[in-house]
Amino acid sequence: MPAWLRGLVPVLIAIAVLAVLQLLLGHLPFFVYLASIVGVNVILAVSLNIVNGMTGQFSIGHAGFMAVGAYTAGKLSFLLKDVAIAGLPAVVSDQVQFLGTLLAGGAAAAICGFIVGLPSLRLRGDYLAIVTLGFGEIIRVIVQNMEVFGRALGLSGIPQTSSLFAVWFCVFLVVLVARRIVGSTHGRSLWAIREDEVAAEAMGVNTTGYKVRAFVISSFFAGVAGGLFAHFVPIINPGSFTFVKSIEVVVMVVLGGLGSTTGAIVAAVILTLLPEALRTLFLQLGGLGAGVSLAQKVDQIRMPVYGILLVVLMLVRPQGLFGTREVWDLLPRWIPRARKGLT
Amino acid sequence: MSECLLQASQVGIDFGGLRALRGFDLEVRNGDLKGLIGPNGAGKTTAFNLLTGVYVPTHGEIRMCGERVNGRPPHQINHLGLARTFQNIRLFRVLSALDNVRVACLSEARPLFPRERIAALRRRAGGSSPVASMMDALNNYVDWWRALLLTPGFQEEEQEITRRADELLAVMGLSHRRNEEARNLPYGEQRRLEIARALGTRPRVLLLDEPAAGMNTREKADLMVLIRQLRDQFSLGILVIEHDMKLVMGICEDITVLDHGVTIARGAPEGVRQDPKVIEAYLGDSYLAAHGMPVPPSPSNSTSETPAP
Ligand SMILES: Nc1ncnc2c1ncn2[C@@H]1O[C@H](COP(=O)(O)OP(=O)(O)O)[C@@H](O)[C@H]1O
Numbered sequence: 001m002p003a004w005l006r007g008l009v010p011v012l013i014a015i016a017v018l019a020v021l022q023l024l025l026g027h028l029p030f031f032v033y034l035a036s037i038v039g040v041n042v043i044l045a046v047s048l049n050i051v052n053g054m055t056g057q058f059s060i061g062h063a064g065f066m067a068v069g070a071y072t073a074g075k076l077s078f079l080l081k082d083v084a085i086a087g088l089p090a091v092v093s094d095q096v097q098f099l100g101t102l103l104a105g106g107a108a109a110a111i112c113g114f115i116v117g118l119p120s121l122r123l124r125g126d127y128l129a130i131v132t133l134g135f136g137e138i139i140r141v142i143v144q145n146m147e148v149f150g151r152a153l154g155l156s157g158i159p160q161t162s163s164l165f166a167v168w169f170c171v172f173l174v175v176l177v178a179r180r181i182v183g184s185t186h187g188r189s190l191w192a193i194r195e196d197e198v199a200a201e202a203m204g205v206n207t208t209g210y211k212v213r214a215f216v217i218s219s220f221f222a223g224v225a226g227g228l229f230a231h232f233v234p235i236i237n238p239g240s241f242t243f244v245k246s247i248e249v250v251v252m253v254v255l256g257g258l259g260s261t262t263g264a265i266v267a268a269v270i271l272t273l274l275p276e277a278l279r280t281l282f283l284q285l286g287g288l289g290a291g292v293s294l295a296q297k298v299d300q301i302r303m304p305v306y307g308i309l310l311v312v313l314m315l316v317r318p319q320g321l322f323g324t325r326e327v328w329d330l331l332p333r334w335i336p337r338a339r340k341g342l343t
Numbered sequence: 344m345s346e347c348l349l350q351a352s353q354v355g356i357d358f359g360g361l362r363a364l365r366g367f368d369l370e371v372r373n374g375d376l377k378g379l380i381g382p383n384g385a386g387k388t389t390a391f392n393l394l395t396g397v398y399v400p401t402h403g404e405i406r407m408c409g410e411r412v413n414g415r416p417p418h419q420i421n422h423l424g425l426a427r428t429f430q431n432i433r434l435f436r437v438l439s440a441l442d443n444v445r446v447a448c449l450s451e452a453r454p455l456f457p458r459e460r461i462a463a464l465r466r467r468a469g470g471s472s473p474v475a476s477m478m479d480a481l482n483n484y485v486d487w488w489r490a491l492l493l494t495p496g497f498q499e500e501e502q503e504i505t506r507r508a509d510e511l512l513a514v515m516g517l518s519h520r521r522n523e524e525a526r527n528l529p530y531g532e533q534r535r536l537e538i539a540r541a542l543g544t545r546p547r548v549l550l551l552d553e554p555a556a557g558m559n560t561r562e563k564a565d566l567m568v569l570i571r572q573l574r575d576q577f578s579l580g581i582l583v584i585e586h587d588m589k590l591v592m593g594i595c596e597d598i599t600v601l602d603h604g605v606t607i608a609r610g611a612p613e614g615v616r617q618d619p620k621v622i623e624a625y626l627g628d629s630y631l632a633a634h635g636m637p638v639p640p641s642p643s644n645s646t647s648e649t650p651a652p
Pocket residue numbers: 358361363381382383384385386387388389390647648649651
């Protein structure tokens with residue numbers, strides 16, 4: 001196999017597998033919706049893990065970047081709704097536009113990440129947490145007060161061009177980025193920064209630069225997640241991108257184990273499906289009256305449950321479910337590794 | 344005589360009211376093996392932190408390869424060829440021994456804009472240059488793309504980095520620990536891993552901060568031989584901080600003695616050993632305290648170790 005092709009093999013496999021899944025399951029609306037919600041949360045958790053887990057910084061404004069992506073991509077799609085690319089069938093034209101708006105959403109979030117990250121990542125300490133917290137709130141207030149973004153009512157009528165394939169291909173991409181970049185020597189520098197910033201600088205690592213880059217990449221994927229989200233929910237409004245959402249992603253990363261991509265994925269799946277499962281369970285159990293009110297309570301008790309979960313976790317297993325381990329570390333030794341030099 | 348690589352002239356720093364270092368002069372040339380000694384709290388580690396850019400001097404000037412580096416970030420100073428180890432070991436604890444060295448071996452990478460070119464731009468601009476910073480950033484974005492796409496050039500580069508890291512582990516006798524997490528290594532091996540990591544950056548001058556601390560007498564003697572060997576093999580200038588006077592006297596050709604931030608003696612080991620000021624500093628209150636001997640009551644007695652880098 002030519003060397004330049006080796007890097008693309010997993011991508012081709014992923015495309016094939018996802019295309020088959022799309023054909024088999026793509027017509028089940030509830031399943032696709034649930035899988036899309038899970039996928040978006042996985043993208044958010046894995047991308048935040050690059051900053052909070054691997055680089056050891058602390059961002060608590062991921063929902064803000066998601067919002068930037070969602071509103072940018074959503075508004076663009078809305079404006080392009082009646083435009084078709086000449087010479088292409090309608091479906092293809094829609095998908096090309098969808099891809100374009102996703103990239104635009106990601107890019108807008110990445111630019112915000114750069115603007116937010118550059119000044120605050122220069123400094124050591126908790127500045128990033130404070131600044132990202134502020135950023136998330138500012139974005140929410142902005143969209144809440146701008147007519148173009150539908151104020152508190154939000155944007156509706158965005159073409160629902162998302163699909164199982166699109167969401168999970170993005171999941172695949174963010175995992176590939178996390179794995180390949182972080183497995184490389186450049187990525188090891190991120191861990192070095194997490195472990196000891198002074199030593200990393202002394203060994204020639206431009207720590208500010210690396211932190212900003214990690215943050216920009218993380219923001220980009222948060223924006224893409226937002227863009228996807230905007231194309232499969234009927235309406236996006238500021239309520240979807242609150243501080244609570246940011247904390248939810250932080251909890252996923254901490255629960256999975258700071259630094260473990262596997263952990264972030266597993267935690268994101270569990271914490272997304274659990275409330276859904278509880279809601280369904282209550283509806284089944286409680287009959288109509290009590291069941292509905294219990295099901296509504298699931299949303300209200302989420303925050304206290306996350307709080308308790310974190311406290312228990314810190315007491316029982318402070319390193320999170322997976323610590324810093326990955327499933328691919330558990331592969332038997334005789335399976336050749338993707339790259340020599342990985343330990 | 345070979346060119347001067349590292350040069351400090353009249354360097355000083357104040358921490359609030361405390362003058363931790365004053366009028367510090369130093370020259371390290373290729374092939375030098377110099378010692379920096381003094382009682383606890385004399386300002387030795389502070390001197391290293393100033394030279395490597397962790398602290399910015401409040402007085403004086405530091406030059407690396409002829410270039411003024413006051414106020415430059417530590418990684419840029421490292422790129423000019425200055426590497427160090429730390430008194431209180433600062434390894435990347437969860438990374439394997441190999442990965443600790445690999446991170447330092449990024450100096451092997453072949454970026455879009457070569458490091459020398461960026462350094463030359465900075466030199467011409469007299470310190471900081473936005474164009475150089477842009478090139479630096481571009482380099483890294485490109486590198487990350489190459490990592491993502493596993494381009495052939497990238498794969499080669501990674502192999503090259505790994506090969507060199509393995510080589511350095513072998514030099515420091517750590518090959519058997521290759522895949523172990525740094526934090527699980529015994530103390531003496533952690534100190535040697537720090538040296539291997541510092542060598543990974545291809546330094547021209549190496550600063551060792553108490554490399555033998557916590558070792559037994561035999562380990563210390565071995566290490567000193569190894570240090571001399573490193574100087575010849577990698578053609579370095581080396582500056583060692585060491586607490587054990589006897590040991591330093593054994594290998595260093597030139598010794599600087601600090602006390603309370605002031606240079607009280609300098610020169611060949613024999614001369615320094617007989618200097619009355621040195622004897623007083625070492626046999627004075629601070630020396631007694633550091634060695635657990637009873638200290639006569641005195642109000643001016645601050646010899647606490649600080650957790651500074
Ligand atoms: N960051 C700092 N802030 C304040 N005081 C410091 C700092 N770093 C070192 N000092 C002080 O400077 C003096 C010299 O310390 P140091 O250089 O670590 O001594 P040593 O010679 O034992 O390595 C000590 O009195 C120490 O308390």
